Amino acid sequence: MDFKQLKALMTVAETGSVTRAAELLELVQPAVTRQIRMLEAELGVTLFERSSRGMRLTEAGEIMVDRSRRIFDDLKYAQMAVQPHPHNLTGTVTLGLLESTADLLAAPVAAAVRRDHPGIDLRLTTAYSGHLQQWLDNGTLDLSVLHSTGTTPTLHSHPLVRDNLWVVAPPGAGLRPDTPVPFADAVRHPLVLPTPGHALRVLVDRAAAQADVTVNTFVATDSLRMQRQLVRAGLGWGILPGVALADDLAQRTLSAAPLCDPDIWRSIALVTRRATPTPQSVRAVARAVTRQAKAAARDGAWPLRTEPSPQPPQPRHQHQLERDRPASPVRL
Known part of the structure; x- marks a missing residue:
């Protein structure tokens, strides 16, 4: 052999x-x-x-x-791993991106890698968080941007950004980024949401339970592109991370506002494998991803709502909601 x-x-x-x-x-x-x-x-x-x-x-x-x-x-x-010259790195590095972050990160990360490390063959793929995590575990991916589940025995998580979920509607609804909408008000409208089990849907369902309200799901689809299309067509409102709305907000094809009462936050992380030493080429791509994510958040390209300062205990409906790792696999 x-x-x-x-x-x-x-x-x-x-x-x-x-x-x-x-x-x-x-x-x-x-x-x-x-x-x-x-x-x-x-x-x-x-x-x-x-x-x-x-x-x-x-x-x-x-x-x-x-x-x-x-x-x-x-x-x-x-x-x-043994390449001695960090500025002359070669080899193939496969990076996974969440669908919600791909539009914002793919082009600037690829441009940065080509500029700083032209010898690296960068390969990009998008999928739900659960699939990306499986591909990291089996070695198909070298690193990936994921909905953070924390460090595991096989994967190491590097926090990038904590962003919050927004309610999104057609432009005529008049939602404003500087005027948060209470969760209970948002879910009175027919909603276009991901299917049950999807990580964003888990967050929405937990918020509904916390606020003691019923979610009115009109259409369920895991396609981010389709969710935005259906909302643009006036077929319902949606609940999405701000990063997925950057282009629509800039072009005013949708209106959106951050949710409150409760706020709903998610943690985005760059995840790498723990089983093997991380090669310099993978580290170089990881640095490019981290720089671009931080820059996007700093410059406002990644829409974020400032986290509230710690307050004394409030009634149940005002607690901030943050997703813990789910007991069963989720998709994002």
């Missing part, structure tokens, strides 16, 4: 075709076929089911592909 065989295995698995894999590996097709058959003979198992529709992994093949990826990831990390 050697690296050429493992690389052939991974490439055929990704493409589903020996012909396409041979093109990517710059080999002739019989050479790729020979590598796969030699590996199968050595392992004593069949790695692919072969048919006229292509190559599909067997259960044994899926295990081998997963382990092979880990081997190549470890090699990549070893190479990046």
Whole structure:
């Protein structure tokens, strides 16, 4: 067994075709076929089911592909970890972003990495928080911006920003960023919300329980883009993080105001894996993400409402609500 065989295995698995894999590996097709058959003979198992529709992994093949990826990831990390010149970093770094933060962070982070570390191959992906966390755990991602769940045995969390949820409506509603809206008033309107189990929905449902009110959900969708579209169309109001509204507020295609009574805060963090030493290239991208997030909050591009100063105990409906880690997996 050697690296050429493992690389052939991974490439055929990704493409589903020996012909396409041979093109990517710059080999002739019989050479790729020979590598796969030699590996199968050595392992004593069949790695692919072969048919006229292509190559599909067997259960044994899926295990081998997963382990092979880990081997190549470890090699990549070893190479990046020993690079002696921080300003001449190379290698691939895969960064995950929440959908709500992608519009604000993706372009400036990519520009900063290209300017300061042109040798880094930066790859960006967006997903819900639960998916991003799974991809960090299995090594698909090197680092990710997540809805913070705190440091875990496998992941380390670096706080970035604490932002609050806003109520959002069509421009004619006249909501203003400087005039908070009580939660009970906001939920009297038909709402466009994420589905139950989504992290933002968890926050909304907890606030409703705290305020002892019923949420009137008109449409449920996890698509941030669709939520904004439905609100723009006048089909309901929404509850979203301020960072997801920056463009709409600037273009006045929506009106919005921070929620109060209770305030609803969420913590955004940059999360990295704990299992391996963090390579310098990953650290460089992490610094770029941190700088851009802090700058966006400082310059007002990331809409935030100032947290209230600590006050003496108040009646139940005025307590600030902050999300703890949920007992079951959530999506964001």
